[in-house]
Amino acid sequence: MGAILKLLLIIAVVVVAYYMYKFRSRPGVFKKSVKAAVEAAKKVAAEEEGRDTPPPPPPPPSGKVPVKLVACPKCGTYVAEGKACTCGG
Ligand SMILES: [Zn+2]
Numbered sequence: 001m002g003a004i005l006k007l008l009l010i011i012a013v014v015v016v017a018y019y020m021y022k023f024r025s026r027p028g029v030f031k032k033s034v035k036a037a038v039e040a041a042k043k044v045a046a047e048e049e050g051r052d053t054p055p056p057p058p059p060p061p062s063g064k065v066p067v068k069l070v071a072c073p074k075c076g077t078y079v080a081e082g083k084a085c086t087c088g089g
Contacts, residue, residue, distance in 0.1 A: 002048060005044055005047060005048040006048075008044045009041055009044055009045065012037055012040050012041035012044065013041070015037045015040075016034055016037045016038070016041075019033040019034060019037065020034070067080045067081070068080070068081040069081065072085035072087065074087055074088075075087045
């Protein structure tokens with residue numbers, strides 16, 4: 001199993017080298033492709049290091065915070081927490 005993962009790492013390096021050659025005149029695409037290849041290599045390396053380590057925490061939400069809905073005690077309509085219901089309750 002370890003040998004296969006090492007092979008995948010080598011493939012990732014080859015992919016990086018390939019993109020370095022193919023996109024050397026296009027810095028934007030080159031940068032993006034290398035980042036993707038590096039992420040793939042990191043994933044393989046992490047899998048090889050051990051499966052006891054917990055997965056990384058999910059990325060923080062970008063901007064939008066989920067609104068918690070609460071039922072209006074008077075009419076039962078769900079409204080955003082902290083906001084007054086349209087019924088006045
Ligand atoms: Zn209400």
